[in-house]
Amino acid sequence: MTPSPALRRRTTQILAILKRTYPDAHCALNFTTPLQLLIATILSAQCTDERVNQVTPGLFARCPDAASLAAISQKELEKIIHSTGFYRAKARSLRSCAASLVAEHGGKVPKTMEALHQLAGVGRKTANVVLGNAFGLAEGVVVDTHVGRLSRRMGLTRHLDPVKVESALVRLIPKEDWTLVSHLLIAHGRKRCMARNPNCPQCELRKLCPQRGV
Numbered sequence: 001m002t003p004s005p006a007l008r009r010r011t012t013q014i015l016a017i018l019k020r021t022y023p024d025a026h027c028a029l030n031f032t033t034p035l036q037l038l039i040a041t042i043l044s045a046q047c048t049d050e051r052v053n054q055v056t057p058g059l060f061a062r063c064p065d066a067a068s069l070a071a072i073s074q075k076e077l078e079k080i081i082h083s084t085g086f087y088r089a090k091a092r093s094l095r096s097c098a099a100s101l102v103a104e105h106g107g108k109v110p111k112t113m114e115a116l117h118q119l120a121g122v123g124r125k126t127a128n129v130v131l132g133n134a135f136g137l138a139e140g141v142v143v144d145t146h147v148g149r150l151s152r153r154m155g156l157t158r159h160l161d162p163v164k165v166e167s168a169l170v171r172l173i174p175k176e177d178w179t180l181v182s183h184l185l186i187a188h189g190r191k192r193c194m195a196r197n198p199n200c201p202q203c204e205l206r207k208l209c210p211q212r213g214v
């Protein structure tokens with residue numbers, strides 16, 4: 001459905017306020033290469049970014065490239081990433097993903113949604129994180145739990161399905177802001193619009209937000 005002009009205007013105002021409020025909003029996972037961001041994002045499933053950032057320095061030192069990650073034993077990798085949770089499945093995904101990178105992409109991370117999506121452990125959200133933050137390619141909007149919750153409360157969408165939330169957001173937000181908007185909404189979700197007890201009285205967006213479901 002095409003968004004109404006009123007909703008477009010309100011979204012533009014929300015975006016402007018969020019940019020002013022969180023001028024330093026950025027990807028919270030530490031990385032220096034696309035491969036490191038891919039690994040960190042796979043590890044971040046059901047885990048905090050802080051915890052992932054504690055684990056990745058040791059992992060990146062032990063496995064500096066896709067070949068070494070493909071070659072590490074399941075047991076050793078499980079031990080290194082244990083504290084991120086779901087470590088058996090994550091270790092399998094990381095090793096399988098790295099093996100595909102070596103076999104099919106010369107050890108490099110591909111730059112397309114289609115190719116990324118075919119790697120083990122990589123869904124649309126992970127692919128969007130890597131494309132937007134490691135390559136500067138806006139293919140879509142990363143929709144995590146914060147982005148979904150805030151989008152619904154602000155009346156930008158009624159959908160629960162992350163893919164449908166993303167479709168609504170890409171219709172409302174200029175392409176050059178697709179990567180940034182996730183960081184802005186995540187920052188606001190942590191500071192003001194928490195899952196429980198959102199701080200609406202002090203919220204920078206209170207005049208623009210219908211506070212749906214709050």
Ligand code: SF4
Pocket residue numbers: 153154192193194198199200203204205206209210211212214
């Ligand atoms: S007004 Fe309330 S519901 Fe709306 S964004 Fe702010 S904290 Fe969230």
